[in-house]
Each structure stands twice: as C-alpha cells, then as structure tokens.
Amino acid sequence: MVSFNEKGYREDCAAALSTRARIDEVARKYASRGFESIVFVGVGGTWIEWGAVREIAQKRTALPIRLENAAEVVLERNLSYLNKRALIITSSVSGDTKEVLAAVEFCRKRGLEVIGFTHDETTPLASLLADWIPMTTDYCQNNFLLYFTLVYSLLSQRGEFSGYERWCAAIEKTPDELLALRASFDPRADRIARKYHKAPYSIWVGSGAMYYCTYLFAMCLLEEMQWVRTRPVTAADFFHGNLELVEDGVPVFVVKGVDEFRPLDQRVDDFLDRYHPTDSAEILDMGAFPLASLGDEFREEAAVLSFCATVIDRLSRQYEHYTGHSLAFRRYYRQLDY
Amino acid sequence: MVSFNEKGYREDCAAALSTRARIDEVARKYASRGFESIVFVGVGGTWIEWGAVREIAQKRTALPIRLENAAEVVLERNLSYLNKRALIITSSVSGDTKEVLAAVEFCRKRGLEVIGFTHDETTPLASLLADWIPMTTDYCQNNFLLYFTLVYSLLSQRGEFSGYERWCAAIEKTPDELLALRASFDPRADRIARKYHKAPYSIWVGSGAMYYCTYLFAMCLLEEMQWVRTRPVTAADFFHGNLELVEDGVPVFVVKGVDEFRPLDQRVDDFLDRYHPTDSAEILDMGAFPLASLGDEFREEAAVLSFCATVIDRLSRQYEHYTGHSLAFRRYYRQLDY
Numbered sequence A, B: 001m002v003s004f005n006e007k008g009y010r011e012d013c014a015a016a017l018s019t020r021a022r023i024d025e026v027a028r029k030y031a032s033r034g035f036e037s038i039v040f041v042g043v044g045g046t047w048i049e050w051g052a053v054r055e056i057a058q059k060r061t062a063l064p065i066r067l068e069n070a071a072e073v074v075l076e077r078n079l080s081y082l083n084k085r086a087l088i089i090t091s092s093v094s095g096d097t098k099e100v101l102a103a104v105e106f107c108r109k110r111g112l113e114v115i116g117f118t119h120d121e122t123t124p125l126a127s128l129l130a131d132w133i134p135m136t137t138d139y140c141q142n143n144f145l146l147y148f149t150l151v152y153s154l155l156s157q158r159g160e161f162s163g164y165e166r167w168c169a170a171i172e173k174t175p176d177e178l179l180a181l182r183a184s185f186d187p188r189a190d191r192i193a194r195k196y197h198k199a200p201y202s203i204w205v206g207s208g209a210m211y212y213c214t215y216l217f218a219m220c221l222l223e224e225m226q227w228v229r230t231r232p233v234t235a236a237d238f239f240h241g242n243l244e245l246v247e248d249g250v251p252v253f254v255v256k257g258v259d260e261f262r263p264l265d266q267r268v269d270d271f272l273d274r275y276h277p278t279d280s281a282e283i284l285d286m287g288a289f290p291l292a293s294l295g296d297e298f299r300e301e302a303a304v305l306s307f308c309a310t311v312i313d314r315l316s317r318q319y320e321h322y323t324g325h326s327l328a329f330r331r332y333y334r335q336l337d338y
Helices: A007-016 A019-031 A045-060 A098-109 A125-129 A142-155 A166-172 A175-194 A209-226 A262-275 A298-324 B006-017 B022-031 B045-060 B098-109 B125-128 B140-157 B162-172 B174-196 B208-225 B260-277 B299-323
Strands: A037-042 A064-068 A088-091 A114-118 A131-134 A203-206 A230-235 A252-258 A279-283 B036-041 B065-069 B088-093 B115-116 B129-135 B203-205 B230-232 B252-256 B281-285
Touching: A007 A142, A007 A175, A019 A131, A019 A142, A037 A045, A037 A252, A045 A064, A045 A209, A088 A098, A088 A142, A088 B022, A098 A114, A098 A125, A098 B208, A114 A142, A114 B208, A142 A166, A142 A175, A142 A298, A166 B230, A175 A298, A203 A209, A203 B230, A209 A230, A209 A252, A209 A298, A230 B098, A230 B230, A252 A262, B006 B125, B006 B140, B006 B174, B006 B252, B006 B299, B022 B129, B022 B140, B045 B065, B045 B088, B045 B098, B045 B115, B045 B140, B045 B203, B045 B208, B088 B098, B088 B140, B088 B230, B098 B115, B098 B125, B098 B129, B115 B125, B115 B140, B140 B162, B140 B174, B140 B299, B174 B299, B203 B208, B208 B230, B208 B252, B252 B260
Parallel strands: A037 A064, A037 A088, A088 A114, A114 A131, A203 A230, A203 A252, A252 A279, B036 B065, B036 B088, B088 B115, B115 B129, B203 B230, B203 B252, B252 B281
Antiparallel strands: none
C-alpha cells in the first residue's frame, strides 16, 4: 500500500491499547467522585470525533453526554450544564490547539476541572488538565479506541455499562483486522481517487454517528489536507436542497452506517440509483466492513473504526498519491497567525 | 426592486400579524395543560428555521427546547424526551411535506399530540394536528414572526417570559421597517449577485442562531433554487479545514450576528482582511441592520428578520435576475418520486 508503514502502524496500535491501565485509573478516580453528566469539548477534528463518540455512547447510558465546541464554549453563553457536577473531557495530541487551551482555561477560571488526552507531560494542555492520558497516535482509529475506552470505563465504574470487559478484549484484535481491511479496500481507494481527484466539487452524505465521520473526512482530509472542494451534508438535509446539485460530473459519496439512521442513507442510495445513473455515485457501506472481533454488540463502533481504516486512512493516501498534494501541506492552518 | 410586489408583501405581513389571536388561544390551551419541554420538529427549511428560533428562545427560559429533524425522529431511536410531558410543535405551509407527515403520524401512533402551523384546514397536515394555526406566508420573515410569537406566548402564559406584550407591540412595525431595509439593501444585493452569480463555488460562514439562517440561504435558496454550489460552514469550523479553500476567485460570505457568537464571526472577518485581500469577501453584518422597533431586547430576533429581508429575500431575487434561473424551478425536489 502506498504511504503505509506497517511497523509504525503496529507501534501506534500497541501504544493505544497499552493505555488502558491509565484510562482505568483516571476513570476510577472520577467515577468515585461522582458526576451527573459528561461534556466533551473539542474543536475541528476533535470536536467531530467526540461527536461520533457521543452519538454512540449516549445509547449506552441515561447519563446526559453533551458535545461542545471549544471555540464556542468560551463565549458568554451561561451554559447551565457546565458546572461542577459535569465531567468535562477534551483532547489535543499536539496539546497546543489554541481553542482547546482557551476552553480549558475558561473552565479553570470557573473552578471547573477538565481531564483529557494529550501527547505527553510537556504539552501546554497537559499542565492545564486535572488528569491527562497519553495519546501518541497518528491513526484516527486509535483516537477513537482511546475515547470509547475512557467513556466505557467511566460508565462501567458507575455500574451503567456491563460490556466494558468485552470491549477491551475485542479491541485487542482491531490492529490486525483493520490492517486486513486496509489491504482489501486499498484497490478501491486507488480507483476512487484516480477517478475523482480532479473533480471540482463533490458531495459527501452521511447520517447519525457516521455523519460526523463523513464530515471529518470531507473537512479535515479533503478540504484541509487536499484543498478539494466538498459539500458535506446529512442524508436528511440532502433531500431538502443539496440534491438539486446532482448532475453528470458531480461525484456523490454516500456513507452508509449500520445504526437506526441507515434507512436515510439507503434513501439517498436509492435516489442516486434512479436519478444519477452515471458512474459518479460511490456507496461506502460500512455494513460491508464488519469487524468480527467487535461483533454485533459493538457494530456501531466497528463502523467508525472501519471508516477510519478505509476512507480516512487509505482514501486520503490515495488522493495524495494522485493529486501530488502532500497531506502535510497547509497554506493557512497553523502556518499563519489568526 | 426587481420581483417585489409590495401589495402582496403587505397582505402577507398583515395575515401573519393577525394570527396572534389564534396563537394565543392555542398557547393558552397547552400552557394550562402543562408541559415540561418543547420539541420542534421540521425538515429542510423548517428544521433550519426552528433551529434558529430554538437558539434564541432557549435563552429566555429554563424549559428545555429541543430540535428534531422530521426525517430522523421517525427512526427507532427511543428518544426519551419524546413523551407526553413534551409539547411537540411542527410546521409545513403546504401541509404535505412527506417527512413532516410521517413524523406526526409516528407521534400519534405513540399517543403523542402535535400542534403546528399549516396553510389551512384542507392540508393533510391540518387533519393530523391536535391544533393547527394558519400560516399563509410567502415571506421567510413572517414564518419567523409566527414561530417566535407562538413560543413567546407559551412562555408568557407559563409566567416565564415577561416581554410578550412588548414583542407583540414591536412586531407591528416590522412590515414597514423591513420594507425600508429591503430598499436600502437592494443595490448591494444587485452588486453582489452581479459579481458572484457565476462563481463555481462559494463559502458561507455564520455562527449561533445566524448559522441556521446562513445555512437556510446556502441550502434552500442557492443550492435548491439556484443550483449554485456552496459550502456552508460555522465560524468555529471554518478555521479547522475549510479555510484552506480560500484563494483568489473564491467568494467568502460572512454573516455577522449580534449575539455571543459574534467574536467568532469577527475572527473570520479579520482572517479575510489579512489573508484574502482580494475583493471576494462579503461581510453581511446584521449589526448594521438593527430594527428600531425591536430595540436591544429583541436584537437577536431582529438579526434573523433582517437577514430574511436582505439576504433571503433580496439577494435571492437578484441572483435569479442575473442567473436567469427561476427560483421556482427544480429538477428533483417535489418533481420526482424518491
């Protein structure tokens, strides 16, 4: 596979899986103190990732789980639920993301502790967090592993989730499974990127937790890292405006999830079958990429991980291969002051 | 002004304002029964409009106000708050919007009543609603007037909002004020449309309640009615991916609101000043269009109404004038079965 370093991948996965002890330690501490809600705070890619985690984890608990954008949480919004009865969780690998640092400082000024993930103890974020958990990962799938593991450990400690041991056992096999999935998807990623990398505009449709994943790829990979013009849209909204842009030459990517929202994805798929009968519709069906280890119990989490392996990881690398535009190159983001 | 019929406009406004008696009657009935939350249900444009109303109205009450997409509410999501203690409100002028009808039927099957707005008693929606309120409006500003009036009447009846009489008195002057605003903005709308109507891709940025309005224009007007390719994005997200698309020839429209989110809009404005010094940035500042009658107390509602008058109404008509593409023409939406 182009631009894939198996050794680095395996080390990345091993580091993520080995974080469990520290995650459990932090979860025990905060679960024993007690809290009445969880608030995820992120910005850009981390806001989106926590959004997908929220959609799925909320189904496993009656505890309210909220999502706040770090750039918005610092505004004078008097958010009633941002209080000492909430467990506030954030993340930034680099640990220097401006909005996340400001959000944590905003909370601290109000006497609120924040915990979260960052690369190591030297990052600016680490020194602001009440407790930090190492996150050294370069692979999106492993960010999600860490996030789900923390939330499920917390819920398990509170006696609200009985599947935590099964989750931890199951994810041990994800490095191998997601490597095999990469290899099997890669030829398709190659075909997709070869065909569409010069398209002046593409539509990306998803729903539920998978909308967050779809949006992550459209904004953080295609827009930010490839300068490819996209229109991310939910499957529900697609039918109320965006559909009128469908015409020959416009690629439409539909990410089909495995949750209750799937009928909405299917409706888009059916619409494209009938009315976009060119070869410019790409159905990315996460139902076709189940992970045996995660089984039915964790099929929604599996859909997220499979999307990371196939679309976020392999499709982005194949785009890079055809556009010649390095995924690492930016003109504005973190290059200029703003 | 091109494509503007003052007589029709005045009739539309008069009809909306005259609805107050019926709104109060419905509000009294449901407030006296009691409820513990409000759930707005819409799809496409109505989902977006209710979203903006929610953002603003939520600041006036501790009562939880929730927003649900009609296409998503019918999925097997076991929404705990969709119960008899919630007041469920929807709207569809045509009264035959497929997703809204399905959502109301879904609620009815669960023994839940829904109230809302529709054109008249002959629509399919009217026969499904426990109580319906006439909405005959062709002007987005008047949809918002009706929605805010219902919510504020409900909150007032519950003793949670003391400004209802002031609201009702103030909105009497909005037809004249918003007509004058149209006339003063129209030359700029003409210039904007003339300059950008052939742009192959435009970015539309907003935040808070005004993001919903921005999205309404980008999706329901530019995409659906003009087949213009847009990328709507929040001011927070703009800086985490979409900004990399900014280059010469890409129009960036920034809708600046008047609420707590304004610093985020200002940050985009400042970014464009420094790094997009072409003449392709358009700042649409709602702070420049205050409505004297609504004053400071209702300045956030005024921003929504002013956006309707200037951007949604005049800018769309000016786009139509230059593109020659009728705002009424669709190739798929409500033309085909899907």
